[in-house]
Amino acid sequence: MNSEPVLDRTPDSTDRGLDQALRPRMLDEFVGQPGLVANLRVAIQAARARGEPLDHVLLSGLPGLGKTTLAHILARETGAAMHVTSGPALGKPGDLAGLLTNLAVGDVLFVDEIHRLGAAIEELLYAAMEDYAIDIMIDSGPSARSVRVPIKRFTLIGATTREGMLSAPFRSRFGFLEKLELYPPAQLESIIRRSSGHLGCPMDDASVRRVARVARGTPRIANRLVKRLRDFAQVEGGGTVNAELAETSLRRLGIDQNGLVETDRRIIQALGRSGLPVGLKTVAVAVGEDEETVEDVYEPFLLTEGWITRTPRGRRLTERAVKWLEDTKRGADTLFG
Numbered sequence: 001m002n003s004e005p006v007l008d009r010t011p012d013s014t015d016r017g018l019d020q021a022l023r024p025r026m027l028d029e030f031v032g033q034p035g036l037v038a039n040l041r042v043a044i045q046a047a048r049a050r051g052e053p054l055d056h057v058l059l060s061g062l063p064g065l066g067k068t069t070l071a072h073i074l075a076r077e078t079g080a081a082m083h084v085t086s087g088p089a090l091g092k093p094g095d096l097a098g099l100l101t102n103l104a105v106g107d108v109l110f111v112d113e114i115h116r117l118g119a120a121i122e123e124l125l126y127a128a129m130e131d132y133a134i135d136i137m138i139d140s141g142p143s144a145r146s147v148r149v150p151i152k153r154f155t156l157i158g159a160t161t162r163e164g165m166l167s168a169p170f171r172s173r174f175g176f177l178e179k180l181e182l183y184p185p186a187q188l189e190s191i192i193r194r195s196s197g198h199l200g201c202p203m204d205d206a207s208v209r210r211v212a213r214v215a216r217g218t219p220r221i222a223n224r225l226v227k228r229l230r231d232f233a234q235v236e237g238g239g240t241v242n243a244e245l246a247e248t249s250l251r252r253l254g255i256d257q258n259g260l261v262e263t264d265r266r267i268i269q270a271l272g273r274s275g276l277p278v279g280l281k282t283v284a285v286a287v288g289e290d291e292e293t294v295e296d297v298y299e300p301f302l303l304t305e306g307w308i309t310r311t312p313r314g315r316r317l318t319e320r321a322v323k324w325l326e327d328t329k330r331g332a333d334t335l336f337g
């Protein structure tokens, strides 16, 4: 269970509406990721000039960095119809075969969480990507045989948080393998300004900077924080977010001065108790989260902000974290001692 709703890995139903409203629609509106954007711009222009469908694209990166947004932009910029599905939703090869045989020339098939496809489906898909045909088994037992069914030339866009889980032959079928990185604060500030404008919630410069610092390099978290701050501003702050309102609101959301949330603090404390490098599994058990959540949601921030390091033998605290632990302990001692 994720104890911090603002950091949830996947959008909840209200966030889905928000995600859509705040989603950049064209490549020019997409903030950051300059290398990747430049590559995709060339790909779009070349495909348009040749009048051909875009080559298959694999987008990898942590949750909330803009993979789905980019997939929609790619479809829109090339004028393609977009069909959306996800790895977990494609249970049987028949589900995928149905989708593929209904595609028109140039359509985009977006498969989110593509690393969660079953092996049989993955194989079917990579044959489809290369040969634009699928082999369907008909009948069973001794009379079973496979029939090759042609499909239209389409573009597959896969999104994954776990690129390493894709097989090598599958990965090699993608013309573009693009990785989204965490956003630096200056880019998050642009995203926050854009979102606060769209949401009709003015924020002063100091509050924009404050939110950018604690948004963990992730646009989805930045947008979520803007939304929560808008609530506080509407109810208690006369509609505008300033530094003071941002500070008290973030605190009420469980985010401290350093941008740490409760689970971050518990991770640091667990590593502090051990004193030795600690494996991911042990960290996850100590804080009551699953390993993937610790790795995808908490650790990227703790690593980039210099609280923990990853060594071959496990996670360990940095000097900054050791000092913070001592300070908090001293603070608690003065408070309660």
Ligand code: ADP
Pocket: 018, 019, 020, 022, 023, 024, 029, 030, 031, 032, 062, 063, 064, 065, 066, 067, 068, 069, 070, 159, 191, 219, 220, 223
């Ligand atoms: P992912 O598919 O990687 O989990 P999404 O594409 O759903 O992430 O993005 C989450 C939210 O963050 C969306 O609402 C989108 O508006 C916003 N967002 C993501 N990347 C950017 C960006 N580069 N510029 C502006 N907003 C972005």
